[in-house]
Amino acid sequence: MFVEIITIGDELLIGQVIDTNSAWMGKELNNVGFEVIRVTSVRDREDEILEAVDAAMKRVDVVLMTGGLGPTKDDITKYTLCKYFGTELVFSEMVFENIKRILANRITMNPLNKAQALVPKDYCTVINNRVGTASVSWFEKNGKVLVSMPGVPQEMKTNMSEEVIPRLCARFKMGAIVHKTYTVKNYPESALAIALTDWEDQLPECIKLAYLPKSGIVRLRLTGRGNNEDEMNSLVLKEGAKLYDILGENVLDENDSPLEEIVGSMLKERSLTLSTAESCTGGNIAARITSVSGCSAYFKGSVVAYSNEIKKELLQVSEDTLNKFGAVSEEVVKEMVNGAMNSLKTDCAVAVSGIAGPDGGTAEKPVGTVWVAAAYGKTILTLKQEVDFGRELNVERATNNALLLLQKVLK
Known part of the structure; x- marks a missing residue:
């Protein structure tokens, strides 16, 4: 069953607000068998909303919309949908009572709030929003469904989970969609595709493979589609097991876990x-590690040593090493990683020092040069990054490389 998502709001198109709704909706819909084939963002303009809705309704069975349902003049979604479906707005006492409940002891009712109780008259089932003042409109016409929801993420998620998805599942007969994602290290995407050519060519027609590369890893997503969920699960797992025969220990994980969870589980x-000792990553490695619930069981702390003085004073990096090799060097990250273990009294540590850019590089050490170290006891592994992908990606690559190196030294 195919779905299109339409998000509405000028703020989405100028980058003032990031559209996280579509990603969340796509994941949740896929879990119950619906396939999102397109996401469209449009401005708060009647003609553009009408054009997007009309095109989507011709392509798919279900259209889901978010945004433009607030109390201000730029919130025109329900007025526009009334025009599209050839109906009008009428006052709903049910919705008004819900608005009064939501606003009680918070905001004095005003005409703009009361106007949110106006709802489409025909082709529409109105669903009260238990966590907000904007109701949900469920339209049905010619066998097609269009649902208009608030754009506030928490309101959208609550209404999708409690109302929209259950109603969609009851309305449409769904097949089974099964996903399994394997994380692979030590392979660039193209090299991995070559290594898997024979295996990929013999995959059953009902199973599709997607390559999802990130810095330092490639995620392989197997998707099985059929009528029987148990059969699809069995078939996907059978094909996924063959990856271990081909790639061996380079298959890092089969649960789509982020690197910080993988190393966290090992620890x-x-x-x-x-512990971590970070220069150019500025605490990003520690932030990733501490994003995992329960990390206090193994993570003790971090030293963000951006200056040489901090490297010397807190991480025991010798001045001679800094003068001879420079802060961005294998010798320095080795001393940093040992300093972190000694200062913070940990069994393991990672360290990074580099030139993230966009400036600061030299002919000898250009922007993008980063040294990474990981240590477990007396064993230290190092790695050098050399290609400049821009500051943000340089930091992300260094973070992933540090976690991958830690996983390697623990193995």
Whole structure:
């Protein structure tokens, strides 16, 4: 069953607000068998909303819309949908009572709030929004469904989870969609595709493979579609198991876990502790590690040593090493990683020092040069990044490389 998502708001198109709604909706819909084939963002303009709705209704069975349902003049979605479906707005006592409940002891009712109780008269089932003042409109016409929801993420998620998805599942007969994602290290995307050519060519027609590259890893997503969920699960797992025969230990994970969770589990299982010493990543590695619930069981702390003085004072990096090799060097990150373990009294550590850019590079050490180290006890592994992909991606690559190196030294 195909779905299109339409998000409405000028703020989405000028980058003032990031559209996180579509990604969340796509994931949740896919989990119950609906396939999102297109996401469109449009301005708060009647003609553009009408054009997007009309095109989507011709392509798919279900159109989901978010945004433009607030109390201000630029919120025109429900007025525009009334025009599209050839109906009018009428006052709903049910919705008005819900608005009064939401606003009680918070905001004095005003004409703009009361106007939110106006709802489409025909072709529409109105669904009260238990966490907001803008109701949900469920339109049906000629066998097609269009649902208009608030754009506030928490309101959208609540209404999707509690009302929209259950109603869609009851309305449409769904097949089974099964996903399994494997994380692979040590392979660029093109090299991985070559290594998997024979296996990929023999995949059953009902199973599709997607390559999802990130810095330092490639995620392989197997998707099976059919009528029986148990059969699809079995078939996807059978094909995925063959990856271990081809790639061996380069298959890092089969649960689509982020790197910080993978290394966190390794540390927790072995009752080991971890610290980080960061220069150019500015605490990004520590932030990734501490994003995992329960990380206090293994993560003790971080030293963000941007200056040489901090490297010397807190991480025991010698002045001679800094003078001889420079802050961005293998020798320095080795001393940084040892300094982190000693200062923070941990079993393991990672360290990075580099030139993230856009300036600061030299002919000898251009922008993008980053040294990474990981240590477990007396064993230290190092890695050098050399290609400049821009500051943000340089930091992200260094973070991923540090976590991958840690995983390697723990192995």
